[in-house]
Amino acid sequence: MKNKVEEFRKELGETQEDLGFKIGVSRQTIISIEKGKYNPSILLAFKISKHFDKKIENVFIYEEDDKDEN
Amino acid sequence: MKISKFAKTRLIGSIFCLVIGLISILISFFGKDITNELKNYLFGFAFGVIFVGVYFLIYSIILVINPKKNIEAENLQKDERILSIFDKSLSISFRITLVSEALASIVCAFLGYMFISKILGILISFELIIYLVTYIIISKRN
Numbered sequence: 001m002k003n004k005v006e007e008f009r010k011e012l013g014e015t016q017e018d019l020g021f022k023i024g025v026s027r028q029t030i031i032s033i034e035k036g037k038y039n040p041s042i043l044l045a046f047k048i049s050k051h052f053d054k055k056i057e058n059v060f061i062y063e064e065d066d067k068d069e070n
Numbered sequence: 071m072k073i074s075k076f077a078k079t080r081l082i083g084s085i086f087c088l089v090i091g092l093i094s095i096l097i098s099f100f101g102k103d104i105t106n107e108l109k110n111y112l113f114g115f116a117f118g119v120i121f122v123g124v125y126f127l128i129y130s131i132i133l134v135i136n137p138k139k140n141i142e143a144e145n146l147q148k149d150e151r152i153l154s155i156f157d158k159s160l161s162i163s164f165r166i167t168l169v170s171e172a173l174a175s176i177v178c179a180f181l182g183y184m185f186i187s188k189i190l191g192i193l194i195s196f197e198l199i200i201y202l203v204t205y206i207i208i209s210k211r212n
Contacts, residue, residue, distance in 0.1 A: 021142065029151040038151050 002061040006034040008052040023047045073134055076144045080130035087123030091116045164201075168194060 009019050009030075016030040025044065032038035033048075040048065040060075049056040073081070094116035098109045133140040146152060175190035 020145070021138075024145045025149045026142075026146050026152065029149055032151060041150055044150055 001039050001063060002036065003033060004059055004061075005030070005048060008054065008059065009034075012052070019048075019051070023051055074137075074140050074144070076147070077130050077133035077140055080126050080133065084123045084126035084130060087119050087126065091120035091123055094119065164197075168197060171197075 005019075009016070014022075016034070017027045020027045020030045023044070024047075029038065029040075033040055045056055045060050049059045052059060094112045097104070098112035098116060101109065101112075104112075133143060171190050171194050175187045175194065178184075178187035178190065
């Protein structure tokens with residue numbers, strides 16, 4: 001699964017720490033999500049999308065060949 | 071000053087550790103009718119517990135003074151990635167432990183240490199029963 005978290009975060013001028021603080025996760029989790037190492041739960045994905053005021057499918061892009069990466 | 075539930079829990083924990091440590095030290099110094107070995111053990115135990123207590127006390131004071139740190143610490147506790155890492159490492163440790171015990175049990179049986187082999191076998195069965203019970207409970211809840 002690809003995501004545009006880094007892109008939208010930079011648009012808002014936030015640091016990884018700021019974003020983590022606002023949505024209630026650690027900076028390391030934001031780093032992992034941005035790098036695509038960690039796929040967040042549906043709840044966290046919704047929280048992130050809501051924070052950016054975007055639709056979830058615009059922030060997280062599902063790809064057919066996605067395996068269970070977590 | 072408002073103390074969060076998270077900081078309060080740590081503070082209570084630290085006070086508990088310090089009290090236990092203090093009681094153990096007092097017993098190790100002034101306890102009558104106890105062996106020197108037990109005194110030394112109690113002193114070592116008290117030292118460890120007091121160390122943990124002081125650590126938690128400093129940590130909870132930092133959390134009370136700095137509300138941002140407190141929120142960060144709370145976030146860390148419920149961070150789903152950290153919880154998933156915790157779950158995965160626990161599950162891998164459990165599997166490794168089970169396999170090691172099974173291998174040790176077989177080796178012991180071949181070497182003639184039947185008692186140890188039996189104990190290990192019972193331990194494995196016990197662990198698997200606990201696993202089965204927790205699996206059933208969790209699957210019913212989800």
